[in-house]
Amino acid sequence: MNFIKRFFTGMKQEVEPESSVAEVEKSPAPEVSQPDPEPETGDVSNFPPVRSVLQIASISEGIFPKDSDEVLIKAQPSPTGDQCLFTVNRPLMKGHSWYFSDFESAAESPLAEALFCLDDVETVLVCESTVTITRKDKTLVDWVPLAKEIGAAIREVLMADNGLIAEKIISGLPSEEEIREGIQNVIDTEVNPGVAGHGGNISLLAIKGNSVTIQMGGGCQGCSAADLTLKQGIHTSFRKAVPKVGAIFDETDHTAGLNPYFS
Amino acid sequence: MPRVNTFKVKVHTGQQGMSEPVHFNFNNHKLPFENGTGSAESGKVFEGSFDVNSFAHSLTLVGPESGKWEIEKFSIEYDCENEKPYTVQFGRVTLDETTEVNIWQDPPVLAFDV
Numbered sequence: 145m146n147f148i149k150r151f152f153t154g155m156k157q158e159v160e161p162e163s164s165v166a167e168v169e170k171s172p173a174p175e176v177s178q179p180d181p182e183p184e185t186g187d188v189s190n191f192p193p194v195r196s197v198l199q200i201a202s203i204s205e206g207i208f209p210k211d212s213d214e215v216l217i218k219a220q221p222s223p224t225g226d227q228c229l230f231t232v233n234r235p236l237m238k239g240h241s242w243y244f245s246d247f248e249s250a251a252e253s254p255l256a257e258a259l260f261c262l263d264d265v266e267t268v269l270v271c272e273s274t275v276t277i278t279r280k281d282k283t284l285v286d287w288v289p290l291a292k293e294i295g296a297a298i299r300e301v302l303m304a305d306n307g308l309i310a311e312k313i314i315s316g317l318p319s320e321e322e323i324r325e326g327i328q329n330v331i332d333t334e335v336n337p338g339v340a341g342h343g344g345n346i347s348l349l350a351i352k353g354n355s356v357t358i359q360m361g362g363g364c365q366g367c368s369a370a371d372l373t374l375k376q377g378i379h380t381s382f383r384k385a386v387p388k389v390g391a392i393f394d395e396t397d398h399t400a401g402l403n404p405y406f407s
Numbered sequence: 408m409p410r411v412n413t414f415k416v417k418v419h420t421g422q423q424g425m426s427e428p429v430h431f432n433f434n435n436h437k438l439p440f441e442n443g444t445g446s447a448e449s450g451k452v453f454e455g456s457f458d459v460n461s462f463a464h465s466l467t468l469v470g471p472e473s474g475k476w477e478i479e480k481f482s483i484e485y486d487c488e489n490e491k492p493y494t495v496q497f498g499r500v501t502l503d504e505t506t507e508v509n510i511w512q513d514p515p516v517l518a519f520d521v
Contacts, residue, residue, distance in 0.1 A: 197467055198508040203480075203496040207518070220518040230521070288519070295521025 208233040215299045219291035224371065228287045230275040230294060236308055240317055240353040241271035241390025243383065252310035258297040264290050270309065271355060271391040318388045320351045326386035327356050334381050339364055339373065346378065355391040356382070365396055409487035409514060411463045415456040416440070416510070418468070421477035421499065424449035430469040432507055433459060437469060447476060466511035470502030477501045483510050490514045 216233040250256035269276040343363030350357040440455025447453045482496045495512045
């Protein structure tokens, strides 16, 4: 905790000389016994202004060797273990994403059909060159056995080269404006009134294809239940109101700011 | 988030440098680096480290009190408790008296080939 001690020591040294100067300047008559309230205001204004925090993406060195002809797949389980991200070294659905909620929704989509044939696969989300899988058995945290089966299934479909996503899905992809309108409407009428009770709010940051990026603010930012709210509340509301929405990204920095929920 | 033992920065300054000491902001406490070498002047490289021994809720590199600081690239080596040391690299950014840049990144999630 030595850095905290140094911080407060440093702050005291900075503030005191300035406040005494302010008092001398603003109290020309020495007989005035009551301190002018203005110096106190001046003390507060001596705190440094709050800076805005820039978020820049880190430089990735690339997870695959360049120009490989082989189908390479990396599995990355989420920290909570509820889902696993599979990154493939080739595009699966350029510029768009699609959420397959069950086996029926996978009809005519060879990639999703192959994945739902595996016993433990619950949902499939295809986005650009990634596939995100949730599993039925939530008690298992070791993804390695299932991930190997999933990797083999993805590779087999790619090698077969018979298409990945149903033509009816590709031809019926909605416009960004259609997605924006639908998602903004559900945020305004359903999601935000719901989270307002906890002092939270959700804002729509961006639409790319049919993928949406949101940000959680107010009481939601930094809240330990934010992940639950996102996956069980917001995702469900979005997909019910706008069935053609694909990936839903949350760009909230839950540690940023002076007062995240948990601080 | 893990407990950070130490972190080291290496900052390559671009065309517009600054002569002020380089500061970082750890959980909203602004501090100078320990063991700083080099400088943040134009075209120079600054290296510094800090023994934190605490949990990082936020960690930023702070812009100068006046003027602009053009950073060409910078990297941060993290040594966190119960984690393998890891390095994060960032590209170009310009800081001034109203900005700071986030340099914290959680340890990389385990990924494996399938």
